Amino acid sequence: MPGREDLKSVLIIGSGPIVIGQACEFDYSGTQACRVLKAEGLRVILVNSNPATIMTDPEFADATYVEPINRETVEKIIAKERPDALLPTLGGQTALNCAVALHEAGVLERYGVELIGANFDAIQRGENREIFKGIVEEIGAEVARSVICHTMDEVLAATEQLGYPVVVRPSFTMGGLGSGFAHDEAELRQIAGAGLAASPTSEVLLEESILGWKEYELELMRDRNDNVVVVCSIENLDPMGVHTGDSITVAPAMTLTDREYQHMRDVAIAVIRKVGVDTGGCNIQFAVHPSTGRMIVIEMNPRVSRSSALASKATGFPIAKIAAKLAIGYTLDEIPNDITKVTPASFEPTLDYVVVKVPRFAFEKFPGADPRLTTHMKSVGEAMAIGRSFPEALQKALRSLEQKGTSFSWDTAPPPLEELLERIRVPHDGRLHEVQQALLAGAGIEQVYAITGIDPWFLDQIVAINEVAADIRLSDDALTADKLLAAKRHGFSDAQIGQLRSLSEEVVREVRHALGVRPVYLTVDTCAAEFAAQTPYLYSSYDEETEVPVGSRPKVLILGSGPNRIGQGVEFDYSCVHASFTLSEAGYETVMVNCNPETVSTDYDTSDRLYFEPLTLEDVLEVVYAEQRTGVVAGVIVQLGGQTPLGLAQRLKDAGVPIVGTSPESIHLAEDRGAFGHVLARAELPAPKHGTATSAEEAVAIANEIGYPVLVRPSYVLGGRGMEIVYDDAGLVAYMSTATEVSHDRPVLVDRFLDEAIEIDVDALFDGTELYLGGVMEHIEEAGIHSGDSACALPPITLGREDIKRIRESTLRLARGIGVRGLMNVQYALSAGVLYVLEANPRASRTVPFVSKATAVPLAKAAARVMMGATIAQLRAEGLLPAAGDGGTLPLDAPIAVKEAVLPFNRFRNAQGQGVDTVLGPEMRSTGEVMGIDEVFGTAYAKSQAAAYGSLPIKGRVFVSVANRDKRHMIFPVKRLADLGFEILATSGTAEVLRRNGVHAKVVRKHSDGPGPDGEPTVVRRVLDGEVDLIVNTPFGGPGQPGPRLDGYEIRTAAVVRGVPCVTTVQGLAAAVQGIEAVSRGDIGVRSLQEHARRLRGERAAR
């Protein structure tokens, strides 16, 4: 009997909030692990603070703790649940670090919990650079020459033997945090200083530069019988110097001979054995010198990683799932290959296609951030594409990014060659497009290779793409089937072909269809067609035979959300996955279309069929066509994947595709400002006063008419991009002068900003008759901070029954007026007793998973059913929705859930190496979120803070500096902090107000004052020196205005560097004080979602 009989329960630690370097790939791996272990009959206990994940859905574990991932909390969970084992290798660096902390504190030993997957020693051997280096040398392989340093003096001494440039790598950080290349002493001081601070062990490694070498990764698995397989080889198109998370990567490796590859494989296997990863996966990175072949082992991760998610999707070999099985005692040969069903997992996948992953960046969200790519990961998401050739896969991947300017283009004359050659010298976002342009402008492969280090083979493939483009453009004949096929086999989209022939995308499509040039769909089968695949995981190619199986049940296509980006992440994947599960249960054949390799939706297990395809109109239409040819398509769901599929809705409908749920026309009513105005007017609902302006004069006139402050934003962007709150004429003029693309077609929208309003978020379900209020969330920050960045509480903490009643009524009128079928999200602002409608989105929102978990109701599932025609009454009868009541009528003692946003400020520096500003505003910049859930607000809020940023302090020093408008509101909470025993530091103005109100505040020097005559430090210095435990700093002033705002910037960036909690709104301060009180009282407990749900159900039933 395979598997270990002695294990009855396993604790799995997730990876917490989505941050740069640790994204939803760990939701994918954790979800797989939970499913597998549960299916094996084990009791699965899960802890993850991230409510947006699919793994934290109560159905995937027996006990799901949405609690902070730290030693103290996990110890409480262990004490309560007494698991037999802890599986720490599937939750990224967060889980591994937490497991190490638990081990070191003796917790695991105390409760008799066995670490499975990787033991403590193996983790140390893999992660500690010095030990790892010894291991590599012991097995006869090479590492880069290096020196370990603990102080700046050691750092400087080390360069004498290593020379410049030199690489700095801090120990025990994830995603390359704190690492970089230093070209001289100044850079070294800056990078190594940050690295020493970032490393939990104050340790950095300095090593010889291997900049420009070829970079590879191998993904391995090992079982308890010491069987090892290499699941996938990955080659980075960008050579060494760019973090692999920011590189364009290709699987399998393209430019290795068998000798070189086998040598790499031998070394990798020797490393995994020597490190002693008992069971499970690991990832090993290599650098190869391009002209000598010298191979160096860079590092290993003794756990499932971002690359293993990519490798799983690239090969069809589910690394996390198999790692979980190996951890509980199976061997590889005992586990069947899911794809073929007849062969075992003890083999190495072989690919007859090429996989390309491209990163997606968000530099536009962080003005001033340095866009150069380094060993420090900066991308926020990625897209993967599969093709039968590298050009096909590459061009599909680039268009999957849905970002202007990333796809290759030939329409305009390229910039001067010298300029392009200069630009491609340094890796940056969008470099590959410039490489393509340089090759187009006449640069030779050797020339570009010399500058970029990109392998000549890849460059030649891009030349081949340019040649096909030239052929399409230059030939006088009409487009022939052969020409189209050639272009399609090089990955050209209809839009690109149209560009080359001055035709519209639609015309190209019609011509192509008339000529019968359509893609076929091939199977990712792990074995290059050696065996028949039983699991339909498909990708398009302009190849010979299609492999789409014929369906028998009606099909529903679910369009996913594409690459993660700020504003569109795992939350949407959650809704898509839930829809797939529930519709499959309801008898439909579910078909998922998505291109994000990190997600659960692109697991071949999630839906009946998976198409790994870009989410463009062309690609989606072809999938629909392929599905219609093999069965009946009952509907296409565009409402759950965020803005990406929503943006396709109308054009899909125009092409005859059956869109289910809210119609594209109704979507338009909500999205178009004018049309939405009419909806509001008909529903007699108020909105803030507004106007549109195309010049600074017009804007000022409007602002003076509707009154300051005003919220200004360009009309042509989504997601809060370019939004700002302006308080006076000067600020408005400054904004208008920076908003360059203002024109009559693209006016600036000027809205009255409701100062001191409470912002409310509502998720609701509407079936045409009945409204189900999913949840009402009250923002903790005032209106004006993007809802994605604002903390919020559910149920609302200060709204009364009357308010909820008004919200319900308004939401119902909106749902009717728009014509919603399914989910809708509405944002309201409650100001001076008036409930203003800020916006309505007729789709699943970012908060759906949060609401679902806080109220124990699977909203996305219900929405999917409503879209397919079920009524809310039916779903209540079925038990999918509560029999009575909804999220607006939660019982009085329902738990309070607090959502907090997690921001990526620590990832970005400007070109001078300083941090970027951390102030929150109307533009969303958070990458992830956490949830704190408990009986009262203070405790829930404290948990959310602990999960997002580290625990709130209960003693020490608080620094307070607030804008004048906030001074009145801060007195009471600051006084409370003083009463709790905190020492209060303040800038002179703030201190004055506090003292007059009986709070003894010590005055500290502003940053702009500089150090005092006797060397008295500024507040920034004090923060950097670790003398401050909590910062309260509310900003004011407009961009470009000197004074306090810049002071605040310095303070807040110092807070980020030191990891000091920093509150930037007075509302946040009030919440923090409640949280601190809760922590001070001690005795914060843990409770699983299942327990919360049982209580809620009990309460609901009792009423």
Next chain:
Amino acid sequence: MTQAILVLEDGRVFRGESFGAEGETFGEVVFNTGMTGYQETLTDPSYHRQIVAMTAPHIGNTGVNDLDPESGRVQVAGYVVRQPARVASNWRAQRSLDQELKNHGVVGIAMPGTRALTRHLRDRGAMRAGISSVEADPRALLSRVLVSPGMAGSDLAAEVATKEPYTVPARGETRFRVAAVDLGIKAMTPYRMAERGCEVTVLPATATAEQILALNPDGVFFSNGPGDPATADGPVAAMRGVLASGKPTFGICFGNQIFGRALGLGTYKLRFGHRGVNQPVQDRRTGRVEISAHNHGFAVEAPLDGPFETPFGRAEVSHVNLNDGCVEGLRLLDRPAFSVQYHPEAAAGPHDSTMLFDQFCALMQHHRSTDPGEGA
């Protein structure tokens, strides 16, 4: 670009462009799923008279060098790839693959439908085929395919094996002397033995037991090679003579089939064979799985449920393929002889099974210590 066609004996036609030499060629078409090692594959004598189709889409990326070939020439009868490289990019590359094929007069085709071809062969089995860049009419080519020789019943080892014996010296001190019967041996095989201190005398495929034993070797090796083992009566007779002598004996691939026949077992043609570098083979004694390189269209039939009697005493199936359960290794229990159906020398392919050469050396060592009358 010159057009080319590939026509299978069942009439299926694939179209593409000429790759390598222009002309016309015939052979048994098989697919290879290795993602690396095209140079080793092309020069593997076991592919004699076969048209090899690569499932990996990009072939030729690392060019061709003089260090990696497994024999003195390109052995395949024809080559089918999807996307040949336009530039060779590797620090060891000396010329392009296209040039290499032209130099060796090997006719190839570059065509989009390599996956469709693989699926076709998977379902219908390996079959005869022809590639032509001079014949535009598939029906005309088909008629020539239908009169070309098939693989079943082909005795090909002698065609590729050395005509004269030669010796590969041991690296370092000579510990053992091995007589290796060349049925289509790959360069890496004697190299693997040489690096373990074996001086390897490679003999022609026609070597008899007397000729082999006359060298008084410490051990005898039977190599891989092309063709139908059912026709290899000469090597089978030689193997029986060697086994009767009690000399340590090791066979791989074709050598495994010869061993099987020598033990009285039958061989049969697999539908589409194993050709790749990712096959899971389980050592039935340890339970360990080796990821191994394969190139065989035939296999041995042997009882899997336990030891069985042979003219040379009891034998057992030592290794099985976990994908299809086919026999991958045999071992005599009372005599020092064993064989595997796969390629421990692994060129191309993973090095998981190189310890089999150590086992062979251990057998020779043990045999020498228990039989002091013999040895160097």
